[in-house]
Amino acid sequence: MRINLPTWLTLFRVMLLPVMVIVFYLPFRGHNLTAAVVFLLAGFTDWLDGYLARRLNQTSAFGAFLDPVADKLMVAVTLFLLVESHRSSTDGPLGNWSGILMAVTAAIIVGREISVSALREWMAQIGEHGKVKVAFIGKVKTLAQIIALVVLLLQHDAETLRLYHIGEALLVVAGVLTIWSGLGYLRAAWPSLRDDRRAREDT
Template sequence: MNLPNTITLIRIVLIIPILWCLYQPIEIYQWWAFSLFLIAALTDWLDGYLARKLDQITDLGKFLDPLTDKILVIAPLLVLIERQIIPAWGVFLILVREITIAGWRVNPQQKTVSGANLWGKFKTVTQIGAIALLLLPKYPWALSTGIIIFWLSVILTIISGLIYLIPPSSKT
């Protein structure tokens, strides 16, 4: 297990205290959830950077990193549905795309596991931005901005999914 993959696994483990904090009634715990979420999200960049810098890119990392992104995004989105901040059907669209592309990436007919493309990365950044804003306690501007960014992330989720599924046309 190399350093980038270890960081990725730590990001998965951070979901537990994030969720625990989100269910606590005292505002300080909401701030803890927000902070831990940002740490987990920012270390997504760190593990990728280290994998490239240390030449430690592995198929395990190509599989674990997007899976970790999905767990990190879906867990708080489910809490936001429960709090009636975002609609379930928007999250459903995200879930369908994520499950479909996860299966597509590990297609046994492929020789290697494919990593995320630029659209997928942009989609993830907008999802994380929306969630971070929606986790902030007691800031109306954050709520309205977070909702707008959430819907932008849903649109990017659909676009990035279609890019994976629709093969590029070949020019002859």
């Protein structure tokens, strides 16, 4: 199998994961800014590999598989880092409630990604993958999610947490949009899901 340029960029995005984790925990000044830059670089490669794949007509089955996996890994790992860091850096009842809210929101986002991925895989198996295409609300959700994660990475170790709370609010908005878009996928796939004949064939 020959790996083309867009797929190399996707692989590079995956390799940025351990870099971001290490930088996030290293005790040097500006580590939060560096972690945010690594995350933004990963986001840029996500746009660039798709652009190059279309521009150069260099699509591949491996690249189509790896691209969404890399995206979901980057978001999930970043959420885990932030939830763990938030839990250990907040004091008092308000801090506890804030940490619970972030943990629940992260669980919703990760759970939705797993569920939608499983739904798409099943729909592809029965030849109806086209029914679960990415909707506009999903793109809005992704944008809110990226902005929230960048703000939270920048502010997670800052002396003042004013922007951090903005990031928390944006993450909650992304969580609500996550549920909304997930219900849209479910609604599109529901006629196939309730088909008892297919259920018997799959068992």
